[in-house]
Amino acid sequence: MRELSVLEAAREHPRRDCLVVDGCVLSYAEVADRVRQAIASLGHRRVRVGDRVALSPGVDLDSVIWLFAFFELGCPVVLLHRHLTDGDRKVILEETHSVHMIDEPAPRDAVVEALDPEPVPPDRCLAVVYTSGTRGPPRGAILSRRAFVASHDAHAANLGWTPADRWLLSMPLAHVGGLSILTRCLIARRCVVLSPGRFDAARVIKALDENDVTLMSVVPTMLRRLLACDEPRWKPAAALRAVLVGGASFPEGLREKAHDRRIPVLATYGCTEACSQVTTQRPDQTGQPGSGRPLKDVKLRIDDGEIQVSGPMLMDGYVDEDNHDATWTADRWLRTRDAGELSADGQLVVAGRIDDVIVTGGENVAPREVEAILESTAGVVAACVFSLPHAEWGEEVVAGIVVDQSAFDRAALSERLREQLASYKRPKRIGMLRSLPLHQSGKINRRRVKELCQDALEPI
Numbered sequence: 384m385r386e387l388s389v390l391e392a393a394r395e396h397p398r399r400d401c402l403v404v405d406g407c408v409l410s411y412a413e414v415a416d417r418v419r420q421a422i423a424s425l426g427h428r429r430v431r432v433g434d435r436v437a438l439s440p441g442v443d444l445d446s447v448i449w450l451f452a453f454f455e456l457g458c459p460v461v462l463l464h465r466h467l468t469d470g471d472r473k474v475i476l477e478e479t480h481s482v483h484m485i486d487e488p489a490p491r492d493a494v495v496e497a498l499d500p501e502p503v504p505p506d507r508c509l510a511v512v513y514t515s516g517t518r519g520p521p522r523g524a525i526l527s528r529r530a531f532v533a534s535h536d537a538h539a540a541n542l543g544w545t546p547a548d549r550w551l552l553s554m555p556l557a558h559v560g561g562l563s564i565l566t567r568c569l570i571a572r573r574c575v576v577l578s579p580g581r582f583d584a585a586r587v588i589k590a591l592d593e594n595d596v597t598l599m600s601v602v603p604t605m606l607r608r609l610l611a612c613d614e615p616r617w618k619p620a621a622a623l624r625a626v627l628v629g630g631a632s633f634p635e636g637l638r639e640k641a642h643d644r645r646i647p648v649l650a651t652y653g654c655t656e657a658c659s660q661v662t663t664q665r666p667d668q669t670g671q672p673g674s675g676r677p678l679k680d681v682k683l684r685i686d687d688g689e690i691q692v693s694g695p696m697l698m699d700g701y702v703d704e705d706n707h708d709a710t711w712t713a714d715r716w717l718r719t720r721d722a723g724e725l726s727a728d729g730q731l732v733v734a735g736r737i738d739d740v741i742v743t744g745g746e747n748v749a750p751r752e753v754e755a756i757l758e759s760t761a762g763v764v765a766a767c768v769f770s771l772p773h774a775e776w777g778e779e780v781v782a783g784i785v786v787d788q789s790a791f792d793r794a795a796l797s798e799r800l801r802e803q804l805a806s807y808k809r810p811k812r813i814g815m816l817r818s819l820p821l822h823q824s825g826k827i828n829r830r831r832v833k834e835l836c837q838d839a840l841e842p843i
Contacts (some may be wrong), residue, residue: 437485451569560822633674
């Protein structure tokens with residue numbers, strides 16, 4: 384299977400831009416030379432075709448070179464986030480039966496003979512990618528090469544490719560959102576612009592302006608920071624044709640702010656188990672509500688309020704999956720555990736996690752609905768709604784919020800909640816936070832928010 388081969392891409396388009404690193408442009412031929420050196424190094428380490436190899440990647444050239452080398456050899460790569468504890472890392476290495484751990488820079492300037500590994504079957508695992516752990520322990524999704532190609536094809540049918548396309552990579556490569564940018568661009572023989580290190584809005588804006596970036600992917604928190612950056616202020620260049628926003632709730636107020644600034648934001652819905660995107664808005668829907676329609680070859684249904692997905696981009700299963708696993712329906716649809724519905728125009732509207740639903744006094748409350756009202760209130764920058772035990776109602780609706788003190792008015796917030804929400808949906812208490820703690824994927828860490836708020840809650 385040559386779609387995911389950088390060596391094949393170099394034969395097809397040797398002079399085409401492949402990577403941009405710190406302003407330096409590397410062609411496919413130049414990257415292929417580095418990948419051959421990495422393959423030779425792996426051979427010296429007795430890494431055999433098909434061995435599971437663990438890597439803790441950053442958004443940097445060395446990590447990309449190693450990944451491309453694993454793709455060539457058909458070695459499934461087990462992706463380890465750099466912030467894992469030693470204990471978590473040990474558990475993952477054991478349960479995935481990883482044979483090798485690569486933790487040094489990719490080799491440079493070695494003289495090697497031309498290497499051309501055999502084509503890799505499409506059903507072979509490309510990567511084991513762990514979920515973000517928003518619902519209990521992270522689980523390793525086994526993602527095949529065929530699934531990544533199907534995911535690319537689904538994206539291409541919606542947005543297409545232009546000869547000038549360059550995709551900015553600022554998402555972690557250990558998560559499917561970052562990895563899928565790399566695989567899509569490799570399959571399409573397009574260019575990836577690396578934005579290394581921790582996310583920094585000013586640095587990302589500079590990278591966008593200096594590298595003719597046409598596409599980028601962010602979580603809402605990243606977008607919020609980009610819009611809040613004053614020096615430099617983000618003025619999107621004409622080349623930028625789409626900013627895909629997913630991974631967490633995308634508030635209406637944030638969409639409107641981006642649209643007012645002429646940022647071409649497109650809402651997406653996806654998951655690790657589906658190689659990233661499941662639905663995405665079309666370019667003519669920028670700034671509109673919803674998360675778009677199902678992409679090419681994606682089948683989506685709502686069963687008892689739950690979003691369920693089928694299609695060729697789905698994982699083969701989890702590393703620890705057994706016959707009693709509730710991941711799949713009887714007819715082999717993925718149970719996402721996300722709640723949602725389809726709008727009149729066919730767009731998916733995500734209501735949040737089914738497991739996050741709060742039952743108070745016998746009534747169901749979707750946290751995302753309450754968060755949307757909070758975040759559309761003047762002075763409220765971000766919100767996270769959760770529950771605490773209550774002797775009479777079973778659960779009490781509570782919120783942690785981040786505010787801009789210069790614009791926040793507690794009385795105005797209370798009035799807006801009374802106007803917009805039924806009494807049982809209104810937060811009874813709020814906790815003021817400096818920021819919302821996030822998982823490494825960019826999703827809100829609700830458990831941590833609850834811990835931070837419990838001793839600082841005030842009636843609203």
